[in-house]
Amino acid sequence: MIVDKSGIIIRPETPSEYESVNKLIYEAFTESHGIEIGQFMMNHFAEERQKETFVPELSLVAVLNDGTIIGEIAIHETDIATKNGKITQLTLSQSAVLPEYRMHGIMRMLVEYALDKAKNMGYGAVFLGGNPNLYSRFGFEASSKYGIYHKDRNKWGDEGFMVCKLKPDALDGITGTTSYYGG
DSSP states (O other), X not given: OEEOTTOOEEEEOOGGGHHHHHHHHHHHHHHHHOHHHXXXXXXXXXXXXXXXXXXXXXXXXXXXXXXXXXXXXXXXXXXXXXXXXXXXXXXXXXXXXXXXXXXXXXXXXXHHHHHHHHHHTTOOEEXXXXXXXXXGGGTOEEGGGGTEEETTHHHHHHHHEEEEESSTTTTTTOOEXXXXXXX
């Protein structure tokens, strides 16, 4: 758990908060991308929690002193399919901050804390599909640089499917494909 100078707490979500986090995801994505995407992302995350790839310790919330959940991030396990078998790493499934709390560093707190926690848990890399301009500031770079591609390469392109190495040698000698979401 981390508490920043403004009193915002970053900690794992609890099962009793799933409904509140689902609503947050819906509201955040609806505001930015419309109702259809908001509904998709909310349903997607609810389904992801049921999979073996779900890592409860890496499903985090940003909470105000009064208990209001204002942001979330979820990182799941994913496999890199290589010629020598599968290698398990992580994928940043989604992150969201309520519209009225954006531009206050909450997303940065969530991402940095989640990456640090994943590293401390022994993971070596986190993948994601997203905007290179946004995620490069957190240390993400094109995974194609390491010979690792998304299984649906046409969707993300070589620049939009990214990786953040948590350990310098995490991807040494590894090439293959993975998927954006867990599994």
